Amino acid sequence: MPDVGISQTDQVWLPGVCRSAIQVAVMKGMERDDCADETELPGLRQSACLVYEDNPTLFQAVYRIGKLCNDKHYGFTLKPCPEGIPEIFINKYSFTDKHVGLFGRHVDWGPQKPSRRKLTVTLQLSPSANYQGGDLICYTGPESAECKREQGSATVFPSWTLHEVTPLTAGERWSLVAFLEGPRPFF
């Protein structure tokens, strides 16, 4: 893998912060069914999606995680916070009799708008013992990279990176995802 393909942190959020990010989203009923953009294939994603649009403390905390990785590894041009982080998505993947949570292989960057997304920031909000399967996997070379599962750990990668969430086989996985944007697309 290239030395700057993906970057991962150990725990950056304590369990209480992870739980609170979920609880606030659930309590305020921020569930949305239009998280997929128009180019996404039907069925590619099987998850529930809650969206934060305003919570300055949370936005700054997530932005900071991506910004630190950017300064250390990538050097992409980013808009400052809060403009550089338009939304925060809280995703629930679950396994039940009727439902298998997953997100097939995709990239977060696209030319349609054109995309100003530079970095994808993800945080594991659930204890890894709460679910089976549901691995975040990034592809940058012949060996795929299984990302960290520990609650509160972060994974950051350029939004062009091919990645997936494998099907859950038990339990429930919550994750946080945000995209850090630049003033213009990659150049």
Place this chain on the structure above:
Amino acid sequence: MNTFISYQLWSPEECDHIVEEVRKTPCHPALSVVDDRNQIKKSFRQADMYGLGNRRLLDQILDAAKQVNLEQWGFEIDGGLPSVEVLRYKKGGHQASHTDWGGVHRTRKITFTIQLSPPDAYEGGELVLFDGPEPWLCDSSQGSITLFPSWTLHQVNELTSGERWSAVGWVLGSSSYA
């Protein structure tokens, strides 16, 4: 999701002529991932490599890349096109999935491949790009060029018979993607 562009750049006759000329020049095993004993990892990339020294051909490729870049991506590509590799894949030849950006190659912006052999000259050997659930098989017609951002995951499937020639290279920026 990505924009991958393919179109006819050279005629089959031009491609045949280029291959005939390149055959007369020295050949090297294609450099790629090197292990700790400085041996080329054949499991990663297996092909013979030649250079393409003809400046007129390089300029044609660079002009093509500049036009596509203008229409599609708008990358800063001030680093130009310093060199082009001509690769010969024989039976068993392949290249495992990888991206061309990263490590010491952070100024690579646009990757291109030109198919120099007619598709009926070999079996297997498809150039495959990945940006979604389904792989994207590139145009295999002789003389076609395919261009894509160098961050794109791609591979060359194993050749099962025949011989496949291609010209590959990278249009560079003065610095990395920003």
